[in-house]
Amino acid sequence: MDKIVRINMADLSSRIEPVPEEWVGLGGRALTSTIVATEVPPTCHALGPSNKLVFAPGLLSGTAAANSGRLSAGAKSPLTGGIKESNAGGTAAKMLAKLGIKALIVEGVPKEDKWYSVHVTKNALTIQEETETVGKGNYCLVNTVQARFGLPVGVITIGPVGEMKMLSANISVADPESRIRSLGRGGLGAVMGSKKLKFISIDDTGTPPVMPKEAVKFKEAARVFAKTLLDHPVSGQGLPKYGTNVLVNILNEAGGLPTRNFTSGQFAAHDKISGETMYETIVARGGTPTHGCHAGCQIQCSQVYNDKNGKYVTSGFEYETIWGLGANCCIEDLDDIAEADHIMDDIGCDSIETAVMFGVAMEAGVLKFGDGKEMVRLLREEIGKGTPLGRVLGGGAGQVGRIYGVTRVPVVKNQGIPAYDPRAVKGIGVTYAMATMGADHTSGYAIATNILNVGGHVDPLSKTGQIELARNLQIATAAIDSTGMCLFIAFPALDIPECLTSLIDMINARFGINLTGDDVTALGKAVLKLEHKFNLEAGLSKEHDRLPEFFSKETIAPHNAIWDFTPEELDTFWNF
Amino acid sequence: MKVKLKLFATLQEYLPADSAGGQVMLELPDTATVPDALGALGVPMNLTHILFVNGRHVLRPERETFRLKDGDTLSAFPAIGGG
Ligand code: SF4
Secondary structure, rough: OEEEEEEEEOOOOEEEOOOHHHHHOOOOHHHHHHHHHHOOOOOOOOOOOOOOOEEEHHHHHOOOOOOOOOEEEEEOOOOOEEEEEEOOOOOOOOOOHOOOOEEEEEOOOOOOOEEEEEEOOOOOEEEEEEOOOOOOOHHHHHHHHHHHHOOEEEEEEOOHHOOOOOOEEEEEEEEEOOOOOEEEEOOOOHHHOOEEEEEEEOOOOOOOOOOOHHHHHHHHHHHHHHHHHOOHHHHHHHHHOHHHHHHHHHHHOOOOEEOOOOOOOOOOOHHHOOOOHHHHHHHHOOOOOEEEEOOOOOOOEEEEOOOOOEEEEEEEHHHHHHHHHOOOOOOHHHHHHHHHHHHHHHHHHHHHHHHHHHHHHHHHHHOOOHHHHHHHHHHHHHHHOHHHHHHHHHOOHHHHHHOOOOOOOOOEOEEEEEOOOOOOOOOHHHHHOOOOOOOOOHOOOOHHHEEEOOOOOOOOOOOOOHHHHHHHHHHHHHHHHOOOHHHHHHHHHHHHHHHHHHHHHHHHHOOOOOOOHHHHHHHHHHHHHHHHHHHHOOOOOOOOOOOOOHHOOOOOOOOOEEEOOOOOHHHHHHOO | OOOEEOOOOOHHHHOOOOOOOOOOEEEOOOOHHHHHHHOOOOOOHHHHOOEOOOOOEOOOOHHHEEOEEEOOEEEEEEEOOOO
């Protein structure tokens, strides 16, 4: 029987509740956002006792459905001041789903200045004081905790950056190889740190797999679904071979690869950091080009990147990280970027926020553009150790811009703009401006249609059709984020009709219900609207649905593109 | 006329062994089209999914007859994605 688990850090108690009727059809982002919008006062301090940190597996997590193992976390974001959902793979979502935990809600802050851990099993939930792993990085923590239990338990953790409540702090989960995946954006690690919760460990021993209500129907739908992932060239071939970093070259060709803190759309050294180069490097060094972030992932966009001596450096080495430290900071050495990625995973900070921050810090003169060694030092010695400079940098791009008086600060709702220049790829610009999450490419990935010719084509340099595109993608994404599915199923879903119908069939068979495509769209709309309402009540008005001024003042080479949407045009996004 | 052809991802296997940086300079007749340029290296049109001429998309069906000019850069990708 599914249940809601509440942990109250104020008195170190926990309780189990039945799932309220109105939450039964919700999972992942739909559930975290509903709980946050219902129970968290929008004007509360995100690091204070009224905020709640909610973890929820998706509707299909724990089943045999391909790519269904994503874990959502939600809270009020200390970075944006609005609602936040962030998700990642790892083993925790499946384990929580097998334990019947539909949502785990962490409330309150402890009275004493001590750290705690939570351990969840089939029969019990224990809250204990934690000392051994305090101050430790995520890699060491996962090993320590799994050794303590003698099992590959699921682990949800924060690093030192989260302990110090810096706004770039992320939450990490252990992957099947006990390495790190991150729920990156919005500073949710600082919320976990404010609750003095170092980690949650999950032991699903003795629980059966999640059984769909209609097993035969489910199996057939799962087969059709998996086939569409295999048949689409992006999810079946492109992502497994090159990972997401194949995007460096195409964004460079399109003139939309933000370079040198968003002052150009092309990076002269793009080939040194490209997906093609990375693939060859990985293979030559005995790494793994094709790897999944959770057991049921069929697409496997992840990879294992080794150093020159064949020793593991990092996995889940994503385009946005490589763009951010590469083109955006003009660092040409993939090994420096990989080392930085490892450190960010270990100390627990968002690689996108941190990369955008470094671009601003370089413009401010804190370090030089292209200085990969100093960047690695700042991560390890300053941010990781929480020196005064480290705490400035760990507060993200917006904070560094304010402190150093930089005017070219690429953030929306104080969250760093990723990897795609909004002037040269206008659909993603609309997503950045309007997303309830702040600048977040995954909220409505218009790159698919603007650049990659997936789901048709809308000219990236023209305003025509972009608002509708971004709106439709954001609605669809809000729904997909609720299923526990990795967002990359959107590539086949945009081109192959059976992908979406079989996904809905799986949800119906799982719960014995009868959702239609329209119901799923309605769910996506409802999620966006309740997130938007929360943001408005938190004080994020329509004036926050805008890009920074410099995008409409400075053109970007090579197309001399400019951001030219009017406020009135942008506001029509919400007409649905 | 001279046209720069850049190939990416799996299409790079069509590059001549002595090429560098994923690109070649082609000498083509003045009437050459996108398929002519790709054909010069034996790249089948159906393996290309995203084509740019000078950083602007060239789409189906126009791409089949799209005329190139001296100094153009043609960039070709298979179906790829990320995010
Ligand atoms: S496709 Fe990539 S991000 Fe998605 S579930 Fe698989 S490894 Fe994780």
